[in-house]
Amino acid sequence: MWKPDRTSGQSLFQQIADDMERRISYGEFPPGSLLPSERKLAEQLEVNRSTVVLAYEQLRALGLIESQTGSGTRVSRFKWGVSSKHTPNWNRYVEGGNFLPNLPFLRRIREVLQKGTAIIDFASGELASDLAPNEEIRLILKEQPFIEHLGYVNPQGYVPLRETLVSYLEQYRSIQATESSILITSGSQQSLYLITQCLLSPGDAVAIEDPSYCYSLPMFQSAGLRLFRLPVDDKGIKPEDVRALYKKHRIRMVFINPNFQNPTGAVFDPVRRTQLLDLAAELGIPIVEDDPFSLTAYEGTPPAPLKSLDQHGSVIYIGSLSKIAASGLRIGWMVAPHSVVSRLADARQQMDFGLSVVPQRIAVQFLESPYVEPHLDRLRTSLLFKRDLLIGALEKELGDDVTFTVPQGGLHLWCKIIPEVNDSKLLEEAIKRGIIFVPGSVYGSDSGYVRFTFARPSQEDIVPGIAKFAEALRAVLV
Structure with a gap:
């Protein structure tokens, strides 16, 4: 946050007035928008309230702001007080749109x-x-400097990374996949976003664990989906709850985090896993499995993913390096039928032409290195x-x-x-x-x-x- 320069020859109140005027002219504070109170702005800028009072008085004299008892201080509807020109009402645009803000x-x-x-x-x-492998990655980059062409890569993701993930998923998660069934994403949230935007339609009903990290992501409501809860106990969700929701609401997809569930830490019971997979196959409902934490299992063998038990192609599997290596690499992946991968890759290409090749190359070198274990x-x-x-x-x-x-x-x-x-x-x-x-x-x-x-x-x-x-x-x- 900007703060006035106390070493400047210009008075503090004048610096504040100039900064507020600039922000108003840039549209950061659109006409009619509520400004911080004198006391709050003084706390933010670490100045006396009287300094802010002087700055606001100058802005009022210029016709830029207006104050009303009980309504606070707002940017004038007509900039400079006399102009017939209008700045776009950015507040209306900000409050519109389909993509909801964070909670x-x-x-x-x-x-x-x-x-x-x-x-x-x-x-x-x-x-x-x-806790991140910072030193290991530094050594990798020193031993194998990046020399590839820095252009766009395949919209499904960097081919060598997808090939490496085929081996990684088999070794660490017992998942059989092919290079063509893997989509590289910037992390689990982008995977979920692509699924909600491209595989579902407004009004569709989906089942989500309760409590669940998914409830903290407004992307589900932004997509116009109807959310129905699956209570989580110490053994995870109950498959019969899924059947009940299907009968009542015709849910089209189930979202689940079966291993060390976020936030409860619960591990989905093995018997319930089998029941859920059988139910999904019976009803033809896809399951989206988010599996970011399995390899953090403190003792013993990590719990198997649902995808490793999936015999009917019901599960879309999501993973990432964020919770086991480094979130800043922004590397995630999705394992799904090739038709799904192609559809989502096409959508992602429209968004950003694919991820940067640099972190994907680093991920390849790390996953193939002796440093992982x-x-x-x-x-x-x-x-x-x-x-x-x-x-x-x-x-x-x-x-x-x-x-x-x-x-x-x-x-x-x-x-x-x-x-x-x-x-x-x-x-x-x-x-x-x-x-x-x-x-x-x-x-x-x-x-x-x-x-x-x-x-x-x-x-x-x-x-x-x-x-x-x-x-x-x-x-x-x-």
């Missing part, structure tokens, strides 16, 4: 994290930098240690005021706060104390749930972070 809680979380101030981050669903071992060990730190801190600070099921993989701990609590008030109290988390209602649940991501904060921050959360909770309950 208010997520926008608030992003706003806090983007300020760059020191805050303990239990909200971001990604790995901390020290050691990296995954180190990742699992670190995540397990952080999980135990988090659990120990919660038990110490909150005791019986919180309950949870201990996850055996993944990045998240799903907690139920026992006393009645307001999600919004709890989040704001936590932010005041320098920590942030995701309220459970973001994922479709009732208020009183919390998702802590333990992969993001440092080991040193987890225990003091939970102590601060406990303070925030006590403040809300007073």
